[in-house]
Amino acid sequence: MTKALSPWRDPVALLAAPAVLYLLALYALPLVWLLAKSFSGPAGLTLAPYAEFFADPFNWRVVANTLSIALWVTLVCLLIGYPASFALARAGAALQIAMLVAIILPLSVGVVVKAFAWQIVLRRDGVVSQLLVGLGIWDEPQRLLFTETGLVLGAANIFLPFMILPIYSVVKLIDPRLDEAGATLGATPIYRFLRVTLPLSLPGVVSGVAFVFSMSVSMYVIPSLLIGDRFQTLSTLTGRSFLFMRNEQLGSTTAVILLALAVSIVVGSGRLARRLGGSA
Amino acid sequence: MPIHRIHLSRRRLMAGSAAAAAFAVTGSPAIVRAQAKEVVVGGAASMAPWVNGTFASAFQDKYKCKLTFEGTRSLVNLEKMQKNKDKQYLSVVMMDDPVMILAVQEGLLEKLTPAAIPNLAKTRPEAIDMDGMWANYLQPWQGVAVNAKALPSGVATWAELYDAKYKGRLVLPSLQNTEGLANLVMAAHLETGKPFAQAQFDIDAGFKKIKALKPNILTIYTQIPQAFNLLEQGEAWAIPSAFSSVVLPREKEAPIKMYVPKEGIFVGPAGIALVKGGPAPELAKALINEMLSADMQARLQPETYAFPSNVDAPAPPGIPAGTPVINLDWQFVAKERGEWVKRWDREMAI
Numbered sequence: 001m002t003k004a005l006s007p008w009r010d011p012v013a014l015l016a017a018p019a020v021l022y023l024l025a026l027y028a029l030p031l032v033w034l035l036a037k038s039f040s041g042p043a044g045l046t047l048a049p050y051a052e053f054f055a056d057p058f059n060w061r062v063v064a065n066t067l068s069i070a071l072w073v074t075l076v077c078l079l080i081g082y083p084a085s086f087a088l089a090r091a092g093a094a095l096q097i098a099m100l101v102a103i104i105l106p107l108s109v110g111v112v113v114k115a116f117a118w119q120i121v122l123r124r125d126g127v128v129s130q131l132l133v134g135l136g137i138w139d140e141p142q143r144l145l146f147t148e149t150g151l152v153l154g155a156a157n158i159f160l161p162f163m164i165l166p167i168y169s170v171v172k173l174i175d176p177r178l179d180e181a182g183a184t185l186g187a188t189p190i191y192r193f194l195r196v197t198l199p200l201s202l203p204g205v206v207s208g209v210a211f212v213f214s215m216s217v218s219m220y221v222i223p224s225l226l227i228g229d230r231f232q233t234l235s236t237l238t239g240r241s242f243l244f245m246r247n248e249q250l251g252s253t254t255a256v257i258l259l260a261l262a263v264s265i266v267v268g269s270g271r272l273a274r275r276l277g278g279s280a
Numbered sequence: 281m282p283i284h285r286i287h288l289s290r291r292r293l294m295a296g297s298a299a300a301a302a303f304a305v306t307g308s309p310a311i312v313r314a315q316a317k318e319v320v321v322g323g324a325a326s327m328a329p330w331v332n333g334t335f336a337s338a339f340q341d342k343y344k345c346k347l348t349f350e351g352t353r354s355l356v357n358l359e360k361m362q363k364n365k366d367k368q369y370l371s372v373v374m375m376d377d378p379v380m381i382l383a384v385q386e387g388l389l390e391k392l393t394p395a396a397i398p399n400l401a402k403t404r405p406e407a408i409d410m411d412g413m414w415a416n417y418l419q420p421w422q423g424v425a426v427n428a429k430a431l432p433s434g435v436a437t438w439a440e441l442y443d444a445k446y447k448g449r450l451v452l453p454s455l456q457n458t459e460g461l462a463n464l465v466m467a468a469h470l471e472t473g474k475p476f477a478q479a480q481f482d483i484d485a486g487f488k489k490i491k492a493l494k495p496n497i498l499t500i501y502t503q504i505p506q507a508f509n510l511l512e513q514g515e516a517w518a519i520p521s522a523f524s525s526v527v528l529p530r531e532k533e534a535p536i537k538m539y540v541p542k543e544g545i546f547v548g549p550a551g552i553a554l555v556k557g558g559p560a561p562e563l564a565k566a567l568i569n570e571m572l573s574a575d576m577q578a579r580l581q582p583e584t585y586a587f588p589s590n591v592d593a594p595a596p597p598g599i600p601a602g603t604p605v606i607n608l609d610w611q612f613v614a615k616e617r618g619e620w621v622k623r624w625d626r627e628m629a630i
């Protein structure tokens with residue numbers, strides 16, 4: 001019996017070296033610098049920048065803005081993306097290719113272009129307003145641009161593929177006969193979904209949620225174009241601190257808080273999903 | 281008759297070139313002097329067309345020299361001066377006033393005097409900053425840009441923008457943008473009734489007044505293209521304090537128009553300064569003098585859409601005689617702006 005080599009001794013592990021070096025130089029080291037900067041003061045290590053940040057009620061509102069928008073975007077993507085993933089996984093070959101092209105092709109369009117397009121769509125005389133007036137939901141044209149609803153709609157459109165594709169990759173591996181087996185045993189469609197399909201699809205959901213949440217919590221260009229300077233998020237505050245106010249410490253502090261929020265939500269949702277999956 | 285072929289190897293060619301260069305330097309000083317008659321100017325990238333065009337052509341012909349323009353951001357020019365403090369290669373810089381202040385603080389600029397630059401005596405006093413450390417040449421002016429279809433009769437006053445008929449139709453520049461400060465100063469003037477020279481220091485009053493504008497604000501921009509997209513499409517009706525250099529070139533292509541409100545126009549910071557220890561100082565002073573001349577400012581006006589700082593230069597077309605021209609105290613702005621931006625975020629947020 002051959003014994004598996006330790007990753008440190010396995011020469012195949014060297015194949016990962018370029019990627020490791022790349023991430024080390026361009027991600028890990030700047031991150032360490034960012035952390036160090038956020039904890040450093042004139043007299044050495046300090047928590048003062050964090051204390052100062054959280055002592056300001058305005059900053060709490062910025063954190064709340066950031067989290068609420070990210071959660072709404074993730075929820076909208078999940079509600080639209082989850083059924084779409086099943087439709088994609090169960091579609092015939094030709095339709096599946098067409099659907100995949102429709103999902104993947106928009107990724108080739110830049111975020112700035114998409115955000116500008118949404119500016120047109122969300123205007124007072126834009127398609128959404130006209131549609132809602134036409135359907136009788138609104139009495140008169142209204143603007144969705146520069147509203148939180150408009151931001152959620154625009155961001156959800158941009159991030160939707162990142163929800164659909166991970167769920168699809170899991171759902172396509174679920175054997176459809178499991179559902180049929182449940183039906184033959186007398187389980188109702190809802191019971192079959194909740195006890196069989198949902199638990200099996202949860203790894204995809206967790207990946208999709210992690211992708212979309214982490215991207216929407218840190219989005220910078222989209223809120224800048226769809227809601228403007230009057231709605232501050234942690235990423236816009238970070239950008240402003242570095243680029244305009246030249247306050248590296250405040251920028252580092254907000255960046256670390258943003259990172260901590262994103263990591264804790266992603267890790268927490270992963271654990272929750274595993275627990276739910278395990279109990280199902 | 282034998283034919284002597286000359287075999288020119290790469291090594292011989294290099295040796296020959298070096299010898300020729302040595303002869304040029306030691307034996308022909310006139311050539312070297314001619315080569316040294318060059319002035320390097322650091323400015324904004326957006327200035328390149330008119331600096332390299334109309335201005336360079338006239339200046340080079342007049343002074344028989346070469347003008348090299350390096351177009352980039354003001355802060356990059358500042359960095360170039362900082363890095364080369366012991367051996368400057370820039371002779372003249374053209375930068376925004378807030379960056380000029382930093383350059384003065386670091387001792388990178390040399391004071392301009394009317395003796396060296398005669399046109400300084402013809403420059404509006406308020407366009408000469410920090411006792412002559414730099415001067416404003418052609419200043420982009422700020423009025424109210426409107427969508428001509430939505431507001432065919434335009435905007436008559438800055439005060440009018442507070443009217444409820446503009447609800448959700450104004451786009452304001454952020455205080456991070458240079459042009460954004462004008463709205464705050466105008467608000468201080470409207471609130472207190474003080475002349476601008478005094479009102480610009482009463483920023484508390486400015487914040488008090490401008491908060492009343494919140495219902496009329498569609499958005500606050502930091503990116504100019506985004507704001508003008510909204511104005512051109514008609515979603516926004518007006519952009520108060522937009523720069524002439526942005527609005528006027530667009531007037532031919534889109535349904536937008538610049539208006540001069542009754543209370544006056546602001547003129548933006550556009551400074552020119554002499555780099556301390558820079559090469560070709562006499563040529564550099566001549567260049568600054570040329571840029572401050574009435575003739576050159578009149579010639580450049582159609583390309584820059586800016587307001588001249590020379591008192592003898594004609595005002596740009598469309599600005600009625602007697603219109604108040606408001607200069608801000610950029611030293612005061614530079615000192616207080618960080619706090620204003622913080623306050624703006626808190627008081628002007630949705």
